[in-house]
Amino acid sequence: MKLLAALALAAAPALAQPAAKPFTLSSRSFRDGELLKRRYAGNNPASKNCVGENVSPALSWSNTPPGATSLVLLVGDPEGREGAGVNHFVAYGVRPELGGFKEGALSQPGPDYVGGKSTMALGYYMGPCPPAGVTPHHYTFLLFATDLAPDALPAGLAREEVVERIKGHVKGVSGLVGRFVKPNP
Numbered sequence: 001m002k003l004l005a006a007l008a009l010a011a012a013p014a015l016a017q018p019a020a021k022p023f024t025l026s027s028r029s030f031r032d033g034e035l036l037k038r039r040y041a042g043n044n045p046a047s048k049n050c051v052g053e054n055v056s057p058a059l060s061w062s063n064t065p066p067g068a069t070s071l072v073l074l075v076g077d078p079e080g081r082e083g084a085g086v087n088h089f090v091a092y093g094v095r096p097e098l099g100g101f102k103e104g105a106l107s108q109p110g111p112d113y114v115g116g117k118s119t120m121a122l123g124y125y126m127g128p129c130p131p132a133g134v135t136p137h138h139y140t141f142l143l144f145a146t147d148l149a150p151d152a153l154p155a156g157l158a159r160e161e162v163v164e165r166i167k168g169h170v171k172g173v174s175g176l177v178g179r180f181v182k183p184n185p
Contacts (some may be wrong), residue, residue, distance in 0.1 A: 021063040023172040029057030036178040042127040049129040056125040060100030065172035068145035090116025093150040128180040136179035145172040
């Protein structure tokens with residue numbers, strides 16, 4: 001009985017410790033599941049569907065998992081191209097200690113990330129450009145914490161290439177969804 005009591009007391013501090021806080025991705029620009037403002041939509045005069053200002057939303061993360069040395073950010077629209085999907089942004093080599101990106105910081109190439117290749121063949125953020133009158137598309141912002149060095153992946157990789165190369169290196173994933181619908185003219 002004394003042995004059982006001693007084991008219970010020894011285990012008590014371990015049991016009383018709170019669980020690690022979850023790895024989270026958030027935005028001051030929109031809440032998870034909320035409609036994105038027009039300013040975050042793509043801007044391309046050659047496309048009647050790109051009616052925004054192409055300002056990337058502010059993003060921040062917290063509680064990066066132990067052992068993570070770089071982050072990967074993927075932004076996609078699974079409903080785009082009639083369900084084939086559209087990759088709006090592929091970035092990697094992000095240093096976890098950065099803590100986030102200010103609004104507009106991803107709308108052009110920058111020093112704080114390595115640009116991959118979106119469906120539009122861009123290495124920076126291109127916002128939503130859905131056709132008018134359809135139900136809101138879901139824009140998924142996925143942030144992967146990896147144990148890869150920030151310079152481990154070359155520039156210009158497509159989403160599928162990045163996903164393949166980070167297999168076995170992911171320490172945690174967090175996500176956020178913004179919705180957008182182009183107003184009817």
